[in-house]
Amino acid sequence: MTLKIYGIAASRAIRPLWAAEELGLPYENIPLHYASPQAKAPAYLAINPNGLVPAIDDDGLVIYESLAITMYLARKHAGRVLWDGTPRQDAHILQWTLWAATMVEPLTTQFAQHSRLLPQAQRDSAQAAAALAALRKPLAVLDAHCARQPYLLGDSFTVADLNVAAVLHRLADLDAADLAGVAAWHQRCVTRPAAQRAFALRQKTA
Ligand SMILES: N[C@@H](CCC(=O)N[C@@H](CS)C(=O)NCC(=O)O)C(=O)O
Structure with a gap:
């Protein structure tokens, strides 16, 4: 899957999940719990060094900060629903x-x-x-x-x-x-x- 969204939906990961649903994007949700040891383990810290969810990996482009992620997805798919590109x-x-x-x-x-x-x-x-x-x-x-x-x-x-x-x-x-x-x-x-x-x-x- 090209777009991976890290974080359980009962967290700020709901924001990129909602954006992906609005845009009709295929995605994989990795339900990482924010309070789990895995969120502070080296493998995830390599994705988000803050040890927080959400983060995404979009075909190798890694981004954290939930509101930055939604704006990135909207811009990437400009004209679809969330952003008209002006x-x-x-x-x-x-x-x-x-x-x-x-x-x-x-x-x-x-x-x-x-x-x-x-x-x-x-x-x-x-x-x-x-x-x-x-x-x-x-x-x-x-x-x-x-x-x-x-x-x-x-x-x-x-x-x-x-x-x-x-x-x-x-x-x-x-x-x-x-x-x-x-x-x-x-x-x-x-x-x-x-x-x-x-x-x-x-x-x-x-
Ligand atoms: N500003 C960040 C905040 C992320 C954040 O605080 N996420 C919480 C879950 S909603 C978290 O991972 N908490 C774990 C912790 O504080 O150790 C964003 O919007 O992505």
């Missing part, structure tokens, strides 16, 4: 992806860790609440944007939607945050057939 679209894809990585993901990670990922004894509900409170500002920006158009770049789903929706997926309940625009847009993204196929992999490998 510099204008590229600029907005980068804008939203970096926004998600810097303004949102540290807070969604803090929330996920302190609400469900860390062992119970290490969870601090105050930290989970603080993350949700700090998220209100960037999510209000997204909410206002989503109220104006169906997808982040306009009428069509792109890799910007995939990246931002996947980052937000770690939040429990967007409706509860009183963000109707974000909640409706997020539903549109995650109910896509390709997203559902990728999410179904989580049952197999969780």
